[in-house]
Each structure stands twice: as C-alpha cells, then as structure tokens.
Amino acid sequence: MMLAHDRAGTGTPAFLLHGWPGDRTDYADVVPLLADTADVVVPDLRGFGESDRDPGGDHAMASQVRAVVELMDELGLADAVVGGYDVGSRVAQQLAVEHPERVRALVVTPPLPGAGRRVLEPEAQREFWYQAFHQLDLAERLVDGSPDAVRAYLAHFWNHWSGPAFTPTPDRLDHLTGRYAVPGAFTASIGWYRGGSGTAARALVEQPPEVRVATPTTVLWPEHDPLFPRAWSDRVGEWFAAVEVRPVDGVGHFVPVEAPDVFAAAVRKAAAPE
Template sequence: MTTLSGHLLAGLPPPEPGRRVSRPVGGFRLAYDRSGDGPAVMLLHGGHGDRTDWADVAVQLDATVVVPDLRGAGESDRWPHGDISVSGQAASVVGLIDELRLGRVVLGGYGVGAAVARLVAARHPRHVAGLVMTPPPRVPARTVAGTAHDIVRRSWTSWSAPRFVPDRARLEHLALQHDRRLLEMSGDAVPPQGPEVVTVPTTVLWPQLDPLIPDAWFDRLAERFRRVRVRGLPGVGHFVPVEAPMAFVDALHAALSERKDRHES
C-alpha cells in the first residue's frame, strides 16, 4: 500500500506537496528541513513539540543541519496503529541519516527526542559522532488528561521556566500537529535508564527547572555513558531549544569541534 492510499484509507488528508520527506521506514515518512553545509547535525524535538522547536538553534549552527518531525508529529506520517515508540522513532532517524548520506552526525535531542537520540547513539555508534541531549522525561499520567489543546497548553506553561510565556498561535499550531499518542507517551515508554551503553562523546544539558527529570536518571551515569559531561542550566525549564537556544548551540558547536579534532588527529 502506498503512503498516499494509506492516508486516504485511514481518513487522513494526503501529504502536502512540495515538502521534503524521507523514504518510508516502518510505513512512516519523516518531513524534515535541511540547511547549511559542512559536517552534519540532526536535531530531534520533544513529544509536545515539532521540528519548529529548533528554529532558533538551527540558524546559529555552522553545519549541515537536518531537523525532522518525528513519527506522528508535525508534517510526518501519522498512522493510527503504527509504531511511534522510541525504538520505532530511532529506526526512522537512522533511515534518514542513511538516505541523506550524512555520514556520522552530531545528534541533538530534548524530551522524547533525547530518548530517541540516546538510543540511536547506543545502537548505531557508527552513525553518530557526538550526542547533546537533555535527560529524557518521565511524564505523569495526570498531565495528559483532556484535549490535545489542553495538554499542549498545560505542558508548555507548567513545564517551562516561570518567565517563559508561550505564544498562543504556537500552542494552537502544536495542538493541531500531533498524534495524541505522542502527547500521552509515559515514563514507561521513555525509561530513564536502559541497558545500552553510549560510547560516543556525550553532553547532557540539565535544565534545572524541568519538573519531569527523575533524580534516578543520574544514578550510575558513567556506567551508561562512556564519555559524558553534565552542564547545568539554571533558570531553564523543559523546552530548552525554545527557552535557552544558545545552550544547545554552544554544546553542539563544541561537539562539532571535537569531531573535527578527532578527524584531523
């Protein structure tokens, strides 16, 4: 079944013409933006956002920057019974890296995107030169009750820093751009720890006002990341690329510099 006919049978509108989309992996195509040149960076958004979360980061990077919508978000394919788990998302990310022939990328991720990025780095280290991430969230079930508009508004206002005020039009956009299953993705779907060990250089950005980070995530961190450093972000909530984009920009540039140094040595 083609993606277009599948959309129509599922009662979904056909994909919009003219956008960049990947080849399907597991039945899902990813919409993505690509800009710049040089070594590659790929940025993965959280479960309550989409690829536009990275707008203020992408424009600051001196690199080839690829920013996809995850499965079920933004303009990517949405299958009511498709696999939007962390492992399924990781398969699509690896497929996109291969399709675009990006080589070894520096991966950046926050929220659910951090869990996806970590899994890609652990299982596919030949695809990843470095990892910059926030701790993956553990989302309380009580916060995902109500309509998509309720969930998005509540999350972006209560999980961000007190002085951060989301734009109403942006919240409306995000509420319309998501598979509800992503909004409801719980801590069971995004475990704070996993058996896979990340061997690539990793920077963990720790937003210290993010209420979704379990303290246990930092237990035995060095056992799960061979080369890891933690940078605290005082006064920053869950939505780091939007609240404090330069924190990601600086960390990604540092990862790119380390990649270059290793390549030249």
Template sequence: MTTVSCHLAAGLPPPIAGPAVSRPVDGFRLAYDRSGTGPGIVLLHGGHGDRTDWADVAVRLEGTVVTPDLRGVGESDRWPGGDVSVSAQAASVTSLIDELRLGPVVLGGHGIGAAVALRVAARSPGRVAGLVVTPPPEVPTRSVTGTGRNALQRVWTTWSAPGYTPSRLRLDHLAQQHDRRLLTMSSDPIGRHVVAAPTTILWPDLDPLVPDSWFDGLGEWFRRVTVRRVPGVGHFLPVEAPMAFVEALQRTVQERTQQRGF
C-alpha cells in the same frame, strides 16, 4: 500544510531550505528541513513540540543541519495505528541519516527526541560522532489529561521557567501537529548498551521532569559524558534558551572535526 506555512503558523520565520520527505520506514515518511553545508547535525524535538522547536538553534549552527518531525508529528506521516515508540523513531532517524549520507553526525535531542538520540547512538554507534541532549523525561499521565490543546497549554506553561509563556498562535500550531501517544512516552532507550560517542547532557535546573537521581550511575551508561547545568531554564530548553544548545552543539562539532576530521 507546507513547510513554509507550517513555520509561519508557529510564529516562526520560514526555513532556509524547502520541504523534504524521507524514504518510508514501516510506512512512515519523515518531513524534515535541511540547511547549510559541512558536518551533519540532526536535531530531534520533544513529544510536546515539533521540528519548529529548533528554529532558533538551527539558524545559528555551522554545518548541514537537519530537523525532522518524528513519526506521527507535524508533516511526517501520522498513522494512528502505526508504531511511534522510541525504537521505531530511532529506526526512522537512522534511515534518514543513511539516506542523506550525513554520518557520522552530531545528534541533538530534547525530551522524547533525547531518548531517540540515545537509542540511535547506543544501537548504531558508527552513525553518531557526538551527542548533545537533555535528560529524557518520565511524563506522568495525569499531566496531559483533557483536550490536546489544553494539555499542551498546561505543560508549556508549568514546565517552563517562570516568565516564559508560549504565544496563542504557537499553541494552536502545536495542537494541530502533535500525536498524543508521544506526550507520555517513557522508555529505557539504551537498555544494556553503552553510549560510546562523547555526550554532553544539558540539565535545565527548573525542569520538573528531571530528578537529581537521574544522574546517578551515568558512568555505567556513557563512556564519555559531561553534564552542564543550565540555570533558570525549564523543560523546553531549545525554545527557552536556544543558545545553550547552539554552543554545546557547535563545540561538539568542532571537537569531532579536530579529532576525526569528519
């Protein structure tokens, strides 16, 4: 499925730029959309979606915006026996930043994409000028039992805010795009490292996967961190409330431009 038809099947408008594919890392190539000019912004989707989750965010940003499908998802290479762990995903994203000569970038991440963004920032600080992420989830295995389509419908309707319901077309699209291994992935993306880049954590207050205890000791993991609570929003923040991400990302880009002139 082409990038344009991929967006249309998801009930979304076609992307501004045409389809592109990265160089392979460990045999995986990443499909990505790229649009705009200026400071680099890379947006990483969650395990229950794909790069089209960022459609309403990407079109509103000022900069060179890149939205890849992670390994095993969507139009990226999808090898059943390949490594799709957080560290492996981070290797592909880091390579993509280098290949496109984007760095240092502002990284946006949601769900598993947030874990990948944190990993990149912790292990490759020179490539990251700022972060805007939601808290990485710890997804219970029982929540994704059943067929892929049923599991996706269940989580998209129960983890989102009341009143938000994805369309049937959207769910059909995601059921064809996902890799089940990413649905329950959990990881400590930072390990013993500290994230030096200024970080904004967007906290959707109706996200059932984020306990209050997650925020204990943030000062040990981040050198500079700001937490912004987003009221009335569930787990799927880029789709439910895209402007929260737009405003935080644009603010981070502007601050880094003023301070470092990148």
C-alpha cells in the same frame, strides 16, 4: 515514509530531534545559530507533525530509531552529531547504542537513564500521571481531534514544564494545536508512551550496560524541569563512558526553545573539527 524535515546550513551534519508535545519547529531559534557550522537536519519524528501519523502505527523507540537511520541514508549522511530533548533525547541515545558508527557526538537533555525507583516517589508520580493517562482509550476520546481540548492540554505542559521566565506565545500554541488537533494526530503522538518508551515504564527495568556508550556525550540539565530533578543525574556515568553534565540555570524542560543559544553552543562545540 521518509520523515518530514527541514535542512539548512553547511558543515558537519547535525540531526536535532524534538520532544512531546512539540515538533521540528522547536528548533526554529537553534538552527540559525548553527548555519555557518553545521548541515542541520530537523525532522518531525514518526507520529508527529507532518511525518507519518497513523494512529494505529508503531511510533515507539525501535520505529523512531529506524526512521532516523533511513533518513540519514536518504540524505547520504554517513554520520552526524545528534541532539535531542525529551522523546528526541531518548531516540538519540538509543541511536548511539544501536548504531554508534552513525553518531559522532550526542547533545541531549533529560530524560537520561538512572532514575530507577525514584520515579515512584510521590513527587515524581504527581508529574508523570500523563504517561499512565496516555495508556487509556479515554485519552484519545477526550483529546483527539478537538482543537479546544488539544490546545488546553498542550498549553498545560508547555506552561508547567517550562522555566519561570518562559511563557509560550499564542502563536506557538496555535501552531502546535494545528499539528496535534488533526484527527488521529494526538493519538499517533502518544504511541510513544503506549509502546513502553516513556520514563515511567523504562526507569524500573533499565540496568547499566556491561559496555557503556562510548559516544562523546554532552548532557544539558535544566534547573526547573519538574520531571527530571538534577539529583537524577548522579548515575549517568554508569551508562555513558565519555559524558559531561552541564547545568543550565533558569530554564525548564524545553531547553532548545527556552535557551536556544545554550543548545546551539553545545552542538557547535560537538561539531567542531578535532
């Protein structure tokens, strides 16, 4: 199944990949800022939104990367600037590893490799509890298919992970609840974590590669992301050969939503002709 997606603008192709718990509308305020610069494609990743959400399907890393490549092929795009946050960031990075010829440049926010055993520190574990919870059948029994439970669960993360000046609107939460509360949709979305792609699972096993990713990479690291403190940016250069880490003050985890102008500016710069 081709990923459900929106497309707008003209110019350099740009793929923007959303995170959990979101969907392609996370970039609603970014796309208009790029319309005169980039041919922007914003898909729902597998297991999310209006894309394939088979709760028993494989929605982890390999499946996500394959689906993005297939969509690029369907649209006739040889390569693109690829941006992402959260799950979308991990997919974008892996796309650059497996298919470097398809990625002109990366614009990503955390997670990035390099956390290592710091993910086991008590403060980190207080934040990453949800990834262990998602491994349990209890998660789907308590949340899946229940609009009230889904809305409360999603509202927790959108409020807790965002910066101090951001509060998700009721309309935003209503939209996401409508997407995630469809029976099977929540379970499909957490297939990412059940497939071993979450930070808590990856951080303890990832090792710097013998050959670093050569793709020009811009990392937008927010100030108030409780999951990914800025101290964890210290090893990014061990994985990426041409990387710039830019601090984004005042915002939390949802950079494209909280600071769409900052995210759009980074994509615009990456898409500019040399």
